[in-house]
Amino acid sequence: INNGGRRDNEFTAVAVHPRKPICVLGSVASRVTIVQLNAGRGRGGQLANFDVKLGKPIEQITMSRDGRWLAIAVDGEIEYRSEWENVLQEQSFRVPGQRCLFTQDHQLLVASSADVKRYDPQTAMPTETLEVAGLSLRGLALSPDEKTLAVWGDKTIALYSWPEKKELGRIEGHSEPITVASFSPDGKMLASAGADRTIKLWNAQTRKLRATLK
Numbered sequence: 001i002n003n004g005g006r007r008d009n010e011f012t013a014v015a016v017h018p019r020k021p022i023c024v025l026g027s028v029a030s031r032v033t034i035v036q037l038n039a040g041r042g043r044g045g046q047l048a049n050f051d052v053k054l055g056k057p058i059e060q061i062t063m064s065r066d067g068r069w070l071a072i073a074v075d076g077e078i079e080y081r082s083e084w085e086n087v088l089q090e091q092s093f094r095v096p097g098q099r100c101l102f103t104q105d106h107q108l109l110v111a112s113s114a115d116v117k118r119y120d121p122q123t124a125m126p127t128e129t130l131e132v133a134g135l136s137l138r139g140l141a142l143s144p145d146e147k148t149l150a151v152w153g154d155k156t157i158a159l160y161s162w163p164e165k166k167e168l169g170r171i172e173g174h175s176e177p178i179t180v181a182s183f184s185p186d187g188k189m190l191a192s193a194g195a196d197r198t199i200k201l202w203n204a205q206t207r208k209l210r211a212t213l214k
Contacts, residue, residue, distance in 0.1 A: 015061040015070070022047070022085070026058030030074060034085065052079055064102040069121055071100050071108060078110050080121060093124040099139040103146060111140040111151060130165050132158060139180060143187040148204060150190055152178045157192060159207065171207050173200050 013026035021037040034047040052058060053074050060073035071080035078097040083090045097110035097117075107127070108119040113136050118128035135153035142149055142162065149162040155178060157171040174194035181192040183204065190202045199213040 013058045013061040013072075015063050017063060017067050018065055019067050024061050024063070024070060026052075026061050026072060026074075028057040030054055030056050030058055032058065032061070032072065047085075053077075060099055062101055064106040064121075065104060066106060069102060069106060069108070071102070073097065073099055078108070080108060082121070093121070095119060095124055098137060101140060101142055103142065109140060109142065109149075111137045113137055116140060116149065116151060128165075130160060130162075132160075138178070141181045141183055141190070143183045143204065144185060145187055148183070148187065150181050150183070150204075152181055152192070154178070155194070157181060157190070157202075159190075159204070169207050171202055173202075173209055173212075174198065 010028045011025050012028050014023060016023045023035050023037055025033045025035060030052045031049055032052060033049045035045045036047055052072055056075040058072055058074050062071050063069065069080055069082055070084040071078055076096065077094050078100045079092055079094050081090045081092045095110055097112045100108055100110045102108055108121050110117050110119060115132060116130040117126040119126050132151055135156060135158060137151050137153045140149060140151045147162060149160045151158050155172060155174045157178065159168040160166060161168060174196050176195035178192050178194045181190060183190055188204055190204045191199055193199045201210040203210055
């Protein structure tokens with residue numbers, strides 16, 4: 001899709017529908033664009049678009065595993081929507097937070113500066129809270145079995161047993177702030193990327209560094 005050459009048209013986030021050939025793009029100007037991936041020539045791929053916070057870059061887009069819920073991180077808030085494929089029928093909610101993810105049962109985990117909250121998306125009310133001491137949180141990742149939660153702030157990653165809300169330990173190794181982290185499909189490895197232009201691979205159980213990619 002051609003979004004033009006202007007700086008305010010740059011895409012900053014993307015998410016792919018888990019069940020349909022649809023992707024959602026977010027721009028630096030807070031525009032969300034829904035695109036049909038398999039549109040034939042001459043049919044056009046854009047299905048719909050809407051604005052979230054004018055002038056504020058979209059930092060993250062994610063979907064629930066059934067594709068019903070769409071969540072967008074922008075300017076210290078998480079806006080999430082149901083029935084988002086039809087902009088005339090959708091419902092939207094906002095909660096404070098920096099980054100978010102959906103669990104297997106379609107609950108919403110949101111990382112704010114000092115804690116992680118689990119929200120029931122139907123009510124926008126928190127049902128669980130994990131307080132994190134000594135870190136100003138910038139993001140989170142959950143292992144595939146949903147037993148281990150990784151949260152990060154600046155150059156440090158903290159690992160928690162999510163069911164027990166118990167800290168397992170911390171990881172440090174980047175020389176610049178961490179930008180993203182993700183578990184491997186088997187949950188045994190954790191990859192982190194930083195502004196130091198490196199990707200580090202960690203053993204998620206021992207928290208030992210396995211490799212650094214530059």
